[in-house]
Amino acid sequence: MRSQHDAWVRPPELDPEEAADALLRDLRSSRGGLSGREAGRRLVQYGPNELRRRGKRRWPGELVRQFTHPLALLLWLAAALLLMVGSQVVAGAVVLIIVLNAAFAFVQELQAERAVEALAMYLPQRATVVRDGAHREVDAVELVPGDIVLIEEGDRIAADVRLLGGAIEVDMSALTGESVPVVRSATMQDVRVPVLRAHDLAFSGTNCTGGEARGVVFATGMHTELGRIAALSERVEQEPSPLERQVRRVAWLIAAVSVLLALAFIPVAMFGAHLSLTNAVLFAAGLLAGMVPEGLLPVITLALAVAVRALASRGALVKRLSAVETLGSTDVICTDKTGTLTENRMRPAAAWSAGGRAEFDWASSGASPALRAVARIAAACNNAELPDGESEAAGDPTEIALLLAATRLGADAGIAAREAERCRQFHFDPELKLMTTIDGHDGDVLSVHTKGAPESVLPRCTRILGEDGEPVPLDDAWRERVTAQVDTFASEGLRVLALAERMLPAGQPPQRRDDAERELCFAGLIALIDPPREGVAEAVARCRTAGIRIIVITGDHPLTAAAVARRVGITGPDPTVVTAEDFERLSEAELGKLIRREPEIIFARASPEAKLHIAEALRGDGHVVAMTGDGVNDAPALHSADIGVAMGKSGTDVAREAATMILTDDNFTSIVSAVQAGRRIYDNVRKFISYIFSHATPEIVAFLVFALSGGAIPLPLTILQLLAFDVGSETLPALAISREPAEPGLMDRPPRPRGEGVIRGSMLVRTWLFLGLLVSVLQMVGFFYVLVRSGWHPGAQVGPGQPLHHAYQQATTMTFLGMVFGQIGTAFAVRTQHASLRSIGVFSNRHLLAGIAAELALVGIFVYAPPFQALLGTAALPPGYLVLLLPYPFIVWGADELRRYLVRLGTRRAQLAT
Structure with missing residues (x-):
């Protein structure tokens, strides 16, 4: 066999x-x-x-990969260095972060395998x-x-x-x-x-x-x-999201810079400060530990988790955290029509008979005899059932809408009378596009009732009901008039059904379909509408402003899809419509050229492979693609797209498992809200990376001052104080920055390029050479202020047992607090990249205010609690020294506010000049 x-x-x-x-x-x-x-x-x-799966599970390898991720390797290195400097507790915390992150990422990997398993439910x-x-x-x-x-x-x-x-x-x-x-x-x-x-x-x-x-x-x-x-x-294998790729790049960048600085510090410490090799390596290890942003990964994870919760409240469930950021970089949305752009609920819109067009906004008693005939046919040639007060409507949505139209036109749409009179039924034939019933009336006459596509019904008719309900010959003039009205309805995005009838003498009804569906009398047309969802047009307009392209891919009729796309603003009056037959003739290269050449394009009657090929063609051109879908057939395309968006109400389990985001309300506007949230998150990732990076310069400066002075200047910051700052006081404000509200004009700028890095040169200049250097100057001013007031001079001994040892501890504490207060100013400065802070509200981020308050409380414990004084080498400061620290945040914040003002001024002048 x-x-x-x-x-x-x-x-x-x-x-x-x-x-x-x-x-x-x-x-x-x-x-x-x-x-x-x-x-x-x-x-x-x-x-x-x-x-079933074609291959074996590779979960051991996947789990190992989570522990060897570049950022995980960097955290392993940080943990090792922390052990070298004797901070076992902090090292254990870093290892715990690695394990939790690996476990979370591994669970997300397993979600992808569930799509195939969910198909079995069918x-x-x-x-x-x-x-x-x-x-x-x-x-x-x-x-x-x-x-x-x-x-x-x-x-x-x-x-x-x-x-x-x-x-x-x-x-x-x-x-x-x-x-x-x-x-x-x-x-x-x-x-x-x-x-x-x-x-x-x-x-x-x-x-x-x-x-x-x-x-x-x-x-x-x-x-x-x-x-x-x-x-x-x-x-179809899922590729890493843009954020996942960027985090890897950031990790390698941090690792490279950290290792190079640590290696460079060893000869400087040995030959400049005349330290032993052991001490030089120890200080280099401390410098490297300070450069490692232990809080970067948990802050990113928690920021995305917050965004996921916020999107869930708006009707969008995101299954993979990194998908939130991917949405922010989306520049093409491939959307279905039915249920996403529209309500997926047919309603009668208008009727037409020889007497003209009639909208369904008038009383049924006003129907003409011809329209009453239309209503009678629509009620008889139907298998749906309207609700009776307790049960819901049952049947095909189109037939339910026809029954509603028949009821409005005065016909009896009850199922009992319909079934009592029905003698025979010819089911709807998709090739003929016709359905016919033969119904008896009082036992002495039979009526053939036919409904279907106008192009199928009209050729089978020889007469038409006049306005008075009496048949008249269906000549060429009448045929042209009917065809014109069908085209008018279709151009309005309405689904049109034609209705006709024929009277037969009592007796045996026709047994063959061809014998029944001939010599009909054309009664009229009923036009149905699946109206666009509320808010879709506004969401489409927001996409246009944001530079996001929308492509409609649907299984529906080309004319209907084009009309709905025009109605909601996706296309203009003349979009390019590609049917299934047209698509089959396109090669991959031709498909790519067509998508690039035609800005307004609709794919109608699209097959599963078509959606997959379209997603791959767009991604091949460097686009970040969001693809909607609801059926089993959509699973491959949902996998292939950067963001697969499944429908929560009408979607199948397979689509929901294959997707990375599920719309609980099946609403296109939820996609746009998610895109906006993704952009905000990406901006916030850059903001708290700037915040975290800005501490590198003051930490390096503290070590370089010691090394370049040949040891004449004592180390302004101990290694344990540096680690306490990195792991403790810095994290809470960073988390608060991740919840920063969106900046003005967020959806007025184009999507960022797919390959654009999360870190840019201008960002490093701002964080390292402007904010970081400013904080470095302030902290060193505080350090020397305390030492000089205590009678210190270069080369004086400040070790344990020396008279200046307590003053040295106060000085390092001043350096530590100088970094903290400088970072408070940095936290406010990085809240906006271009606009003034006043435009977004100085106190609009209440989480940041709470984070700073918690940071100050924690720092107070570090400085004034005896156990931490003994551990970190801190010492209590008199009130006069604390007063000196108060201007630090305003100096840092104000300097960056001035810089941003000058940048905006230069930009406006350049625009005016052009």
Whole structure:
């Protein structure tokens, strides 16, 4: 027997019955099903009918990788250096940070594997098969190729099946994205069409919404269409987010600078200060420990966690912390239409008959005879049910909307009367785009009621109802008038259905569809609307201002998609619309050129592979892509995009597992809010990196003053004081800066380039050579002020037991406090990169005020608590010295405020000059 993949080649020269028999022969099966023994043998051969991974778990390697991340390596080095200088407690805290971060990152890695597992939820637990000539219920995982399965309304189909008898309606939305159920029939055979459109096939993971059928299984497990999508999802590997890449670069930069400075300090200390090699290495280790920003990683993690909580309150659940920052760099949003841009709720908008157009904002008593006929047909040719006060509306959304229209036009839409009169029904045919019912009235007359696409109904009509409700010939002039009205509705983004009828004498209703759907009398049109969500147009406008491109990728009709895109402002009047047929003819290179060339583009009737190729083409051009999706078919594209956005209400479990963000309200505006939050977070990451980096200069200056003076000037800052500053007093304000409100104009600037570093040259100049140098001068002023007032002169001994030892301890304490008070000024300075602090509010960040208060309380403990005095070498300072420190924050803050003012002034002058 051939493999499942190639077991069936559709023979185009055979009729449906002969084709089914050929397939049965190929599968070595029969209409009587398999024997239990043969089914067991095939289960061993093909394996269980389930979705599974193609490879083994690589979790040990993934876990090790978390411990060898560049920033983790830097923290390991910091811990080792802390042990070298005897600070076991702080070293243990750093190791704890490494372990917690590795564990958290590892858990996030495991989330990606759950997408394939979630696909299995689309397989039912039981299926009805024919085994040994009898009907049996078996576990779905036991289905094998060649099994004969029975499908009824409400069943979830367990494998890919070729129908042998009967007809069913199938909800294919999980695979195709289209919400309208499609008909699958054993008597309908298609040749040279995509496999998902074949009318004689039903697929694993879809739902039967009506009818009964019998079919033969030709593919199971990973060989099904659902399995193929699972395999696509598994092959797509997620790349590190922009922030993750930037953190690695920052880590290596810090490591390189730290190691170079430490190595350079050893010869300076040995030959300049005449220290021993051991002491030189010890001081170099202390310098390196001071350069390592132990708080950088936890601050970034906690900042992103805060943003995640804030987004959750706005309807966006982010599964991976780094995704928040990725959203901030997003420059392309690929969005679906239904349910994201629109409400996913059909409503009657207008009706048209020979008497003209009528909007649904008037009383039903005003309907003309022709419109009342339209209402009667809409109510009869329908399988939906309106709510009765206790239950909700049931049925297809389009048919529910038609019933609402019929009710407004005065028709009886009750299901009891409809079922009592129905004699026969021809299900909606997606190829014919028609549905027809034959209904009896008082036993003496039959009525054919037909609804469908106008281009399908109109050619089958020979008459049209006049305004008075009497039929008149449907001549060319009437046909042109109807067609013009259809085009008008379509251009408004409305879905148009045509309705027609024919009276028959009492007796046997037509058995063939062709006999019923001919010589009809055209009654009129009903136009339905899926209105845009509230706030979407404003969100789209914000995207335009922010330089974010929006591309609509939908399974809906091209005209409808284009009209909705125009209505919400995504495109102008003439967008480029690419249909599924157009897309199939494009090569990868042509697709990339098309996306670059056409700024306003819509992809309609998009397939799963199309969404995946579009995401890859955009990312290949350097774009940061956010992709929305809700069905199983969207999982590969959600994986491939930088940000996969799944719908929380209408989305499938598969999409939610594959995505990095879930919209609990299915609203496009939540995406834009998340983009704004991502930009704010990225700005704040830069701000607290500036804050943390600015301490490097004063720490280095303290060591260089000692070394370059040849030891004549004592070390202004002890290693333990330096570590206390790095790990203790600096962290809380940094955390507060991570919660800084957005600066004005955040969404008025274009997205940053994908490769732009989180650290820029101008940022280093500001932090190291301006803010850091200013704090260095202030702290050294305080250090020398205390020493000189105590009678110190260069070269004087200040070691333990010397008369100046207490004064030296006060001086190092003054240096330590000078750094702290200088960093308070730095914290206010870095809150804004360009604007004045007054424009965002001096006291608008209450977390920063609380963080500074906590920092001062902690510093007070370091300076005045005897245990910490003994540990850190600090000493209590008299009030006069503390007063000297009070201006430090205002000097640092004021200097940077002046610098920013001069920069803004220069920018304005340059703009005026041009």
